[in-house]
Amino acid sequence: MARAVLLKDVCFSYNANQPDTVEAIKKLSLEIEEGSFVALVGHNGSGKSTLAKLLNGLLLPTSGDVRIFGDSTMDNKKLFDIRKNVGMVFQNPDNQMIASIVEDDIAFGPENLGIEREEIIRRVDWALTKVGMLEHKKGTPFKMSGGQKQRLAIAGVLAIKPKILVLDESTAMLDPQGRSEVLKVAHELNKQEGMTIIHITHFMEEALGADRLIVMNDGEIAFDDTPQNVFRHYEELKNIKLAVPWDTQFAISLAKLGIDTGEITKEEDLIDSLCRLL
Amino acid sequence: MRDISFGQYYPVKSFIHSLDARIKILVTFLFMLSVFFIVSYTMFVFMYLAVTIIIAVSHVPYKIVLKSIKGILFLLIFTAIINIFFTSSGNVLVPIKLGKIDMSITDQGINFAIKMALRFTLLVIGSSILTFTTTPTELTDALEYLLKPLSYIKIPVHDLAIIMSIALRFIPGLIEETDKIMMAQKARGADIDSSNFFKKIKAMLPVLIPLFVSAFRKADELADALDARCYNASSKRTKMKVFKVRKSDIFAFLGVVAFVVIIFLDKYLVTSLAGAPDLGGFKIEGLDILIYNFFKLAV
C-alpha cells in the first residue's frame, strides 16, 4: 500500500513569532496508508482542524514537513496537485456552496481544473450518484436538510476526483440523521472507490467503523490504535474531555456494579452479551 | 426561516421560463429602449395587450407582476406631477401662477404625464418578466457570456461573474441570519420595531455587529472551500454549461424585433405620412392621427 500522508515533526503555531502566538500542533509525526479509514478525534481546540488544514496546504507548517503522496505542501509548484489529491469538506454546509444550482456547484471544481465539458458532465453525475443526490441535480440547496447539503459538499469535492477525502468536522452541525447519512457516504467511498478517508470529529461513536482511531490532545497524538483498543483507555479519554461510545459506557457502568459483559463497542455486542447474562 | 424569495424568480414552467437567458436579456434590453419611442395611445394599447399575453404565457400571476409596479408608484406619481405642472405647451386648462413661475395645467402636460406613466409601467413590467422567469444563476451566466468581449480590455469578467454568483448564493443566507439575530435581540428586549428613527439606528448595532462577525466567518470558510476546490488552479477554466440557441429563442427574438420595428414605423413613418393635425400645442402622433382623422370624417 502506498503512503498517502506523511507528517514529519510538524509544528504549527498561529501568529508565529508574535507575543500572542498559540502553538496548535506540537512536533507531530504521522503516516496514513492509502485506502484506510482514519478517524481523528479530539475535543474543541485539540488541534485536529489545524491538522486537517495542514494536509492540503491551506496552512503551511511552521517547521517539519507534510507530504501527500510524496509531494511536500511547501513546494509551491505541487500545491494544486496536492489540492487535487486531498478533497476537503468543512463544518458548515451552508458556507461551502458557490452556485445556487446543485449541478453548477458540483461542476465548479472540475471547471477550475480546466477539464473538458463532457468529462465534467460525467463527473457531476458520478459524484451526485455517489452521495445519493442525483435526483436533486437541478435543484437548489436552500430548502435541503443539513445532511443533504453536506452530502452535496462532499459531491463537490468528489468531482475533483481526490484520492484522499478529509471530513473536517463535517458532522458537527448535523442532526443524528444527517450525521449517519454523511458517515454512510464516507464508508461507501472507502469501500467502493478505495478512497482514503480522514474523518475528523469529536464524537467517538463515529470512529466505530474506522480502521484506525487517532486521538488528539493539545496538539499531540494521545492515542493511535484500533478504535477497540483506544476505548480501553476510557479513563484517560475522559480526562481529555472525550467520551467513549454509549454502548461501551453502558458496559462500563454495569461492570462497576459487578456485572461483566466483556468488552463492548457495538450495540449488537451489548445486546448479545446481555442476553447471555440474563 | 422567513419569506426568502430566491431573487424575484417565480418557479413555474413556461415557454418564457425555458427561453435562453441571453436572448431574454437582449430582448428585454431592446424592449426597454423601444418603449421610449412609443408615441401613440394606439401603440400603448398594443403593447399592453402584448405584455398581458406574455405574462399569461409565463404563468406568473398578474397579481405578482402588479405588485412590482407598486414599488415604483411613488416615482410614477412624482414624474406625473412634474409633467403636469411644468409642461407649458398646449392649451391651458387650469391657469396657475406662482410669482413668475408658470405652473398652469395644460392638455399637453396631462398628455405627457399619462404617456410617461405608461412608459415607466411598461419598463417595470418588462424587467419584472425577465427576473420572474430567469433564475439569478442563469442571469449571471448570461451576463458573463454577453460581457465576454470586455475581457479583451482586461476586465476580469469571469471573476466578476463568480463574485456575483457568490453574492446571489449568500444573500438569502445573510437575510436569514439577520432575521435570526434580530429575533434573538428582540427576545432580549431590544427595541428594533421602534418607530423612532434614532432609536432604531441605535437598536440596530446589536444586530449589525453579530451580522458582520458572521459574514466574515462565512467569508473565511468560503475562502477555504474555494481553495480546497482548486479555484485558480488552471488559467484555462472550462464551463460545463454551454448556451444553445434554439428555434424558440429565435422566434421570441424576432417577435420582439417586429414589435420594435412597428414602434419605429408608428413614430416616424405614420406621423410624417398622416401629418399631425394642428390642435394648438396638443400633439397627437402615430396611429392616433389616423384614428383622429377617421372620427373627424365620421363626424
Place this chain on the structure above:
Amino acid sequence: MPIVIKNLSFTYSKGTPYEKKALDDINLTINEGDFLGIIGHTGSGKSTFIQHINGLIKPQEGEIEIFDIKLTSQKRPKVNLKELRSQVGMVFQYPEYQLFADTVEKDVAFGPKNLGLSNEEIKERVKEAIEMVGLDYEKVKDRAPFELSGGQKRRVAIAGIIAMRPKMLILDEPTAGLDPYGKEQILNLIRHLKEHCSPTIVVISHDIDEITRFANRIVVFNDSHIVYDEPMQELFKHSRQLQAIGLDIPRAVKIANALRYKGINISNNIVTAEDLLKNIVELYNKKHNTNIDAQKAAFDMYDFSHKWIAKDNKEGDDCQNINESSDKHIEESQEDKIDDNKKDNKDEIIVNQQKQKRDKR
C-alpha cells in the same frame, strides 16, 4: 397555568409558490414546573412554535395565553411584548452568535438594560447570571466574548437571557455543535437552571438521549402537527410509531426492546440508561442469586472508573481531573466550575438571596 395555546396555525410566505405550512391547529398547555422536551424533524414546525411563545411571530390563526398576556391574530395588538419577553427567556440555536458587546459584562447587561432597570439592579443581575452559568464573574466580566472558548461563549449568551430573570426558559438545540464535554456542561447547566433559576423549562433537541436526561414531558412535532404529548415514561411505548416517522428513540429503549424481543422479561417502563441498568441488575440478581444494589447504578459520561478497562489508572476525584485538564488547555483557560461542589454552595447562597428579594417584592 402559565401557557395555553389554542388552535394555533401558521403558514410561511402565504399566497406565494413558496407557501409552507409550519403549524396546523396546535393545542398545548405548558404547566408551571414543566420540564418539557420538544422533538421533531427539521422543518416539523417546532422552531416556529417556540417563536410564537416569545411573541416573535404573531399568530395567524388561534391564540396564545402566556402568563395572562394574550396574543391573537388581531392586527394591532395592545400587547406589552417587552414584558412578555422578560418573562419568557429564549435561548436560540448557537446563541453565542448574538454576542456583540466588547465585554462579557456589557453583553449580559443588554437584556436587563432594555428592561429599563436601575444600574445597581443591572449590575447585580449580571453578576448573578454570570455566576449562575458557572463562570467566574471577576475573571470574565471585562474580557471580550470572542476570547472565550466555544462552550464558554454559549454560557455567556445564556447568562444574557437569565439576567432578565424569566419565569420560563426556552432553549433551542442548546448543545448543537459542542464537543461531548461542552455538551455535558450545558446539560448540567440546564438542570441547574431548572432548580435555581427558571421553574419552567422547554428544550428543543434532535438528540433524544439528551432530552431523556432531564425532561418529564415530551411533545413530538411532525409535519406541523403535534402527534404526541405525553409524560416521558409513557412516550416510548409508541417506539414503533416514532421510528416510523423517522425519529430516534433512546438507546436504552432500543436495547430494552431488543432484549424483550429475544424473550427476556425486561420492564416496559425503561427510558433512560439508569432505568435500564437498574432493571438489568434486578434481573441479574434474580437469575444469579446475587445481591447487587440497583440503587447504585449510575450512567454518567464523566464519572466512570472500573477495573477491567482501567488498567493503569489511579483512582481519584473525577471532577478534579476534568478541571485540571481544562486548566491545561489553551482555550479553556478559565476554570469550569459547573460540577464543582464549592460552586453549588455558592449558588445556594445566591438562590437564597434571590428568594429573599422576590419575597420582599
